[in-house]
Amino acid sequence: MNISFSIIIDGFEGDMERQARCKVELKPWHFWSKKGQKQQEEEGNHQVDVYWDLRSAKFTGNSPEPCSDYYLALVSDEEVVLLLGDYKKKAYKRTKKRPALVDAIxxxxxxxxxxxxxxxxxxxxxxxxxxxxxxxxxxxxxxxxxxxxxxxxxxxxxxxxxxxxxxxxxxxxxxxxxxxxxxxxxxxxxxxxxxxxxxxxxxxxxxxxxxxxxxxxxxxxxxxxxxxxxxxxxxxxxxxxxxxxxxxxxxxxxx
Incomplete structure (x- = not known):
């Protein structure tokens, strides 16, 4: 009845491990929920912004992963540290942030x-x-x-x-x-x-x-x-x- 995606961010500060979680539910009867933004604040007042647009996302077979026409971006310290999907230009235009110096693998x-x-x-x-x-x-x-x-x-x-x-x-x-x-x-x-x-x-x-x-x-x-x-x-x-x-x-x- 609904689709959701979760983002888990693991990090370390000294010898302490930190973890931040963000879950977004995309309910089929709420078209607006397929595009949005959410702020996730980690310990130490470090903020991570999540942007997504899945309104036109296409799927193949039974896979829950979109194959085209979407983006999901994570922004931290004025950089897009993670960008998924093929709508990259739209993502940068919306976030108004620069690409990260190191690509995620x-x-x-x-x-x-x-x-x-x-x-x-x-x-x-x-x-x-x-x-x-x-x-x-x-x-x-x-x-x-x-x-x-x-x-x-x-x-x-x-x-x-x-x-x-x-x-x-x-x-x-x-x-x-x-x-x-x-x-x-x-x-x-x-x-x-x-x-x-x-x-x-x-x-x-x-x-x-x-x-x-x-x-x-x-x-x-x-x-x-x-x-x-x-x-x-x-x-x-x-x-x-x-x-x-x-x-x-x-x-x-x-x-």
Missing amino acids: QSLKKETVYAKKSFATRARFTQGRWEHDVVVESSTNGPKDPEMWISIDGIVLIHVKNLQWKFRGNETVVVNKTPIQVLWDVHAWLFCSPGTGCGLFIFKPGSPEIEMDKEGSNRTGVSDDNSSYSTFYSTQPTQTKMVDFFLLLQAWKTD
């Missing part, structure tokens, strides 16, 4: 998908490249042994047979000359009651030698909110730290 996309057998999402594995279609299909019921297929851009890259013995695993595939590590855990699909657990899939560009437990990797953990889609952006200069990207897919079976 997406480092995490988490999406929750509900389906019977096929779970689909889209992700951009490298900066500046196009998005890829990611589909996980499974057959856990029937006379045959459970199986699972993972495809990217319509090509099956991973086929797991005897899933009851291989419900956890990892493989590395190559997409457009980019190695991508794929990790999965579907124990809940096979051994838990329906609706009590989901299948977890992590897609991480890079060679297998890159460790998964480096500092900051806990951001890929499953959160306890009800959002079906979330992203994490870092504004660290790329000259000092290369930000890793993770796609975390939570697949809930509906049967």
